[in-house]
Amino acid sequence: MNRFEYVRAGTVAEAVGAFGAGSRFIAGGTNLLDLMKYEVEKPGRLIDITHLPLKGIEEKDGGLRLGALATNANVAYDSRVAERYPLLRNAILAGASAQLRNAATTGGNLLQRTRCYYFYDAGTPCNKREPGSGCPAIGGVNRIHAIFGTSDQCIATHPSDMCIALAALEATVQVSGPEGERTIPFAEFHRLPGNEPQKDTNLKPGEIVVAVDLPEQGFAQNYTYLKLRDRLSYAFALVSVAAALDLDGDTIKTARLALGGVAHKPWRNRQAEAELAGKPATRETFTRVAEMIVAEAKPQSENGFKIELARRAIVRGLEQAAAGTPQSLSDKRIQ
Amino acid sequence: MQLEQSPPVSADTPIGITLTINGQRRELQVTPWTTLLDLLRERLDLTGTKKGCDHGQCGACTVLVNGTRVNSCLTLAVMKDGAEITTVEGLASLGERKGSNALHPIQEAFIEHDAFQCGYCTPGQLCSAVGMMEEGHAHSREEIREAMSGNICRCGAYTNIVDAIEDVMHQGGAR
Numbered sequence: 215m216n217r218f219e220y221v222r223a224g225t226v227a228e229a230v231g232a233f234g235a236g237s238r239f240i241a242g243g244t245n246l247l248d249l250m251k252y253e254v255e256k257p258g259r260l261i262d263i264t265h266l267p268l269k270g271i272e273e274k275d276g277g278l279r280l281g282a283l284a285t286n287a288n289v290a291y292d293s294r295v296a297e298r299y300p301l302l303r304n305a306i307l308a309g310a311s312a313q314l315r316n317a318a319t320t321g322g323n324l325l326q327r328t329r330c331y332y333f334y335d336a337g338t339p340c341n342k343r344e345p346g347s348g349c350p351a352i353g354g355v356n357r358i359h360a361i362f363g364t365s366d367q368c369i370a371t372h373p374s375d376m377c378i379a380l381a382a383l384e385a386t387v388q389v390s391g392p393e394g395e396r397t398i399p400f401a402e403f404h405r406l407p408g409n410e411p412q413k414d415t416n417l418k419p420g421e422i423v424v425a426v427d428l429p430e431q432g433f434a435q436n437y438t439y440l441k442l443r444d445r446l447s448y449a450f451a452l453v454s455v456a457a458a459l460d461l462d463g464d465t466i467k468t469a470r471l472a473l474g475g476v477a478h479k480p481w482r483n484r485q486a487e488a489e490l491a492g493k494p495a496t497r498e499t500f501t502r503v504a505e506m507i508v509a510e511a512k513p514q515s516e517n518g519f520k521i522e523l524a525r526r527a528i529v530r531g532l533e534q535a536a537a538g539t540p541q542s543l544s545d546k547r548i549q
Numbered sequence: 550m551q552l553e554q555s556p557p558v559s560a561d562t563p564i565g566i567t568l569t570i571n572g573q574r575r576e577l578q579v580t581p582w583t584t585l586l587d588l589l590r591e592r593l594d595l596t597g598t599k600k601g602c603d604h605g606q607c608g609a610c611t612v613l614v615n616g617t618r619v620n621s622c623l624t625l626a627v628m629k630d631g632a633e634i635t636t637v638e639g640l641a642s643l644g645e646r647k648g649s650n651a652l653h654p655i656q657e658a659f660i661e662h663d664a665f666q667c668g669y670c671t672p673g674q675l676c677s678a679v680g681m682m683e684e685g686h687a688h689s690r691e692e693i694r695e696a697m698s699g700n701i702c703r704c705g706a707y708t709n710i711v712d713a714i715e716d717v718m719h720q721g722g723a724r
């Protein structure tokens with residue numbers, strides 16, 4: 215780990231004010247310290263934000279406001295989240311380990327960086343780490359990489375599970391920065407790599423996430439978070455599906471579907487979601503929509519399997535949601 | 550205890566912190582890049598806590614910070630100023646406070662159920678198990694397995710580890 219200055223901020227304004235070139239905020243530290251040990255991150259100044267008063271989970275306009283420093287465990291086990299947003303609860307609990315979730319925070323989870331092997335290996339080129347140096351994952355080892363929204367600059371995926379649920383729930387991100395406060399809709403928070411893969415999100419330098427707001431509609435009856443990975447626990451998703459349905463009998467009123475492990479941001483296809491509205495909640499409907507979504511997929515040399523995996527996971531996820539039988543977190547059999 | 554927000558602490562200045570480690574209050578000077586794991590092992594000779602991966606991937610470094618289990622390899626010591634830390638060396642006294650004999654019930658159960666081979670993962674497994682029981686979310690065998698999945702055992706003692714934990718849980722945490 216490199217040597218750095220350490221600043222402990224007491225207020226949001228202090229934290230924002232202490233931010234300069236080469237600074238990083240640190241919350242749970244579970245991603246940043248990992249990257250610092252690999253010298254992928256070498257901040258000159260760490261601004262400890264864990265003393266800011268942002269740990270709470272509060273009622274807000276019929277929904278809930280999750281403080282940026284609420285830990286992943288505290289959010290998942292909050293009784294209001296469990297009752298009203300079980301999709302979010304399940305997505306969080308499908309990620310990392312209990313120890314990591316006890317430390318990891320809402321804000322840090324949003325800003326965690328890709329698990330691309332080359333990004334993690336400071337001895338290799340990587341456009342995300344060093345813009346312009348190249349992308350060895352293209353044509354290289356890319357089994358875990360993206361099938362949607364890639365560019366010729368970067369094919370990395372966004373690794374969070376929590377964010378897939380937040381995308382499906384259409385949360386909003388509250389930020390504060392040198393130019394004041396603003397609200398970012400979840401779909402506009404993370405970016406596609408395009409020509410600037412070094413930018414994971416649309417957060418500006420010095421901006422701090424202060425909260426994530428959940429809207430009232432939580433899809434608490436018909437939802438699932440289905441995560442497929444190389445081992446059954448403590449592994450990142452190869453493909454994951456957050457499915458949420460609002461049903462009228464057997465007819466779909468509203469559908470939300472977000473995919474994880476397949477793109478540089480939580481992947482949604484609004485056309486496919488619109489296609490589900492008004493249709494019967496049947497396997498035929500789900501299959502048609504799944505075909506529609508994967509028609510846009512583009513495989514790399516080693517990850518073509520993700521296309522079929524995603525297709526099947528979408529159908530199964532929508533079936534689980536429609537039946538009101540979300541994927542169990544401990545019994546790993548997929549029903 | 551609050552540091553001045555500015556000027557920032559320069560890279561070479563150790564920072565004064567207070568930690569209560571296994572019931573003992575310690576005033577320490579640490580450089581900001583010292584992880585809690587390195588502080589425990591390298592400075593305080595509390596080598597019960599193990600370094601497996603140093604990247605949050607194995608759980609060997611699990612300790613309790615204010616009663617909550619975390620990976621000490623991904624925790625900066627300066628950020629835990631004021632906290633109570635319990636390591637494997639302090640579990641027995643937690644047990645004592647609960648009125649049992651020398652070892653913590655989970656330690657006794659690990660011995661009874663032969664829940665280790667090489668023992669390298671064991672301190673992390675023990676602290677994790679205590680933290681897990683305190684959290685109170687895992688009840689069935691499957692839930693225990695999932696809740697303990699942050700602790701890897703290369704010797705594959707998992708079956709016996711879950712047996713030991715179930716044993717203690719079914720006795721209400723005290724034997």
Ligand SMILES: Cc1cc2nc3c(=O)[nH]c(=O)nc-3n(C[C@H](O)[C@H](O)[C@H](O)COP(=O)(O)OP(=O)(O)OC[C@H]3O[C@@H](n4cnc5c(N)ncnc54)[C@H](O)[C@@H]3O)c2cc1C
Pocket residue numbers: 238239240241242243244245246247248263282283308309310311314317318319320321322323324325326373374375376421422423424448449450451604605606
């Ligand atoms: C072994 C391992 C397995 C994992 N498995 C999974 C998994 O399966 N699924 C999953 O989703 N995640 C997984 N994770 C990742 C984990 O969820 C993240 O590391 C965690 O959520 C990051 O939160 P943190 O508070 O520790 O962030 P930190 O490490 O403190 O910060 C991460 C980044 O966010 C920035 N930041 C933090 N807070 C703010 C804020 N409020 N405003 C602005 N910037 C901020 C920091 O500057 C830094 O760049 C895993 C991690 C490890 C180590």
Ligand code: SF4
Pocket residue numbers: 328330331332333339340341342343348349350351352367368369370411
């Ligand atoms: S996929 Fe992106 S993160 Fe990975 S090597 Fe290429 S540019 Fe870097």
Ligand code: FES
Pocket residue numbers: 599600601602603604605606607608609610611620621622623
């Ligand atoms: S040493 Fe900390 S998790 Fe492996």
Ligand code: FES
Pocket residue numbers: 664665666667668669670671701702703704705706
């Ligand atoms: S007993 Fe050897 S690693 Fe678990």
